[in-house]
Amino acid sequence: MRIPLEGDVAAKIEAKLAKFSRGWEKLQLDALRRATSFKVLVLCEMLGGRTKAAEAAELSDNTLDNYRHGIKDPTYATLGLMAEKAGIASRYLGGDWSFEDDGIRIDLFDQAAATRVPLPPGLMDTPSRPYIHGYDEIRPSSAAAAAVIEDYWARLGLDPDTVTTLLAEGDSMVPTIADQSPVFVDTGDRDLADGGIYALRIEKRLVIRRIQRLVGGGLQLLADNNASYPPQEIGEALSADLHVIGRVRSAAFAC
Template identity: 30%
Template sequence: MDGEARAALEALIQERREDYASLSRMLGRNPAYIQQFIKRGVPKKLDEEDRRKLARYFGVSEALLGGRNAAPDDLISVPVLDVQASAGPGAFADSERPKARMRFDPSWLRGLTLDPRQLSVIQVTGDSMAPTLHDGDDILVDRGDRRFRDGIYVLRLDGALNVKRLLLEPGRKVTIRSDNPVYPSWPSLDRGEVNLIGRVVWAGRRLG
């Protein structure tokens, strides 16, 4: 397993045209740290925090670099709410009770600095956010992130849940935009007019 982790890291470095010394310095280690791990097996295993940083940097699972795969009982359970966020004309939330649960790897959530207690999954309806989001997509919403910054958010407009792109303007103005140009956008709104529910951090889609 240790040899597989070293080979995987070496392959990532070659593929991305990285170098040992730069990665070592990113970890706060001496410049030879990564090279020694790969070529000499010293240390035998990557430090947990080093492995986490490298996995985040390369966008891969920690298991690829020698971390253990999360067992089913270790996975974080996130509620799937019985509501829909419209990417069209607007859908009212009749209820907000869990109808199911999705499980996520805790190391993946930590890599995104997400608090599981603030997460929920809801479904997108409509096509006003196409091609970014499609009708029927499941989206992971971080209700703990209600900061005004560029990104895709679930927000409440006239009592209805919508998923839209938020764009900051000078001063305290924002634009709420539909990615599909067929649908309207709302420019130059005061931030006080915008009720943010949470930031969209992941989307899942059924194929076929």
């Protein structure tokens, strides 16, 4: 998809990009934070500059500057509001944005193809709310959001008081759970069911694995990325000492 830029907006974006990219390099921003800062920069100019953009997004000028510089992290809701005011559907925020030929090119991840992959046992559902990992808080940001989340847990038959949120680390559960995706864990369910996905603590290290019970006792801990992570077998004696945090009931989609 390509969004043409009207008037002198393209020239302003090009000038701002030259200015801010030097700061991004100095701060050694990771690719995701740099991409998010670039989106804020583009939306800011599409909304008429810093002052008008800050008013549209209900932010202070300094806060918007911190977002453009990559010093602070905008939430998805903030980016969504700016995109809406700029006439861009919020679903495009998860795409890869680039500036070319006096326009903005947006390449989207093929979510439709991803949803055709059947969810394995243990991953009950996926919240519809997208998540820019590293930039949103993984707790609800308002009473209304909290009510939606609690209704979601209720539909899964969960007690909201037993649900905790963790960040997945590494690619061991790809494609089921992406690196740095929020995972929602039912700490009230620690009975290891065959095929279920659990958050475990092994020698002070948090891991997320699928469980397979072995004939005669013991367990196998299985990574969905089994090409890079071989099964880990735990004998019956050691499995009794395994610290189970809870069962993973859902994972948010990180974009």
